[in-house]
Amino acid sequence: MQIPSGEFGAYIFDCDGTLADTMPLHYRAWQRVVSGLGGSFPEDLFYALGGRSTEEIFAVLRDRQGLVIPDIVQATQLKERYFMELLPEVQPIGAVVDIARQSQGRLPLAVASGGPRSNVLPTLAAIGVEALFPVVVCVEDYARAKPYPDPFLEAARQLGVAASACLVFEDSPLGLQAAEAAGMQWVFVPRT
Secondary structure, eight states: OOOOSSOOSEEEEOSBTTTBOOHHHHHHHHHHHHHHTTOOOOHHHHHHTTTOOHHHHHHHHHHHHOOOOSOHHHHHHHHHHHHHHHGGGOOBOHHHHHHHHHHBTTBOEEEEOSSOHHHHHHHHHHTTOGGGOSEEEOGGGOSSOTTSSHHHHHHHHHHTOOGGGEEEEEOSHHHHHHHHHTTOEEEEOOOO
């Protein structure tokens, strides 16, 4: 990871794939629910869709592969339940968590996630970092998901820091687009 030079007023972190190595767990949950619907979900497609909501991913699978989803709400809930069953296996992404720990008390810190609060808060707790983040922005807190800037702008607003003074840590192309749209510099976190 390359951190841009200069002074920043706050750090904003994505959760899945940035602070927590949840992407393999999400993929396993996706495989289980999609196979139960009689379909398949190639791993390269899963990672290409990183940063998209569960509903958007189901729409892509329906449109590209003809996956029949009788009830998208029920399928979404099932996928999230499968993920929560796997959550005890989650590991932190050490280099990113170290940056957050070293910055605590020195800079305001926030999480801005595309996930629901019911997933994000337990994930932060599972990797032992929930106390680092007084601001946690989740999908329930904004109107437009990444690549729109809304999640990051809401985090900056809650932190009381100008968007241009924030540095975003993010692992997905959609998240990086959202950071740029918010006028924020960013650090790309490569997939573990």
